Amino acid sequence: RVRLVESGVGSVQAGGSLRLSCVATGVPVGRYCMAWFRRAPGKERERVARFAADGSILYGDSVQGRFTISKDFSANALYLDMNALPPEDTALYQCATGGYAGDCYFPVWGQGAQVTVSS
16 A cells, blocks of 8 residues: 655744655655645645656746755655745645656645744
8 A cells, every 4th residue: 555654844934944754655766756745725736846757856936946855765755855935835745656657647645744934
């Protein structure tokens, strides 16, 4: 059974940094598409960053240059390092995994980790 579990400190001051972790079981993080998404109150879900199985990385425009996605094969985990956080980055962050068919698709989701950035 594939399972994703996110963790990370939930609150930070504006301008601060935060790392989110996503530990995967039942799927090797190096063989499938892995991504971070977020949903802010009243907004559509947004893909923040994704790893394709070939190792290529894609970031959303709103986080380019501030967020870094990475993987740890030994821990079978996905990470999201977030820097220079403004209050607008407040959202529920979820990791997801899936396959590739022209682009990554994500049928499996974690429960999410709430990130709150205070001004």
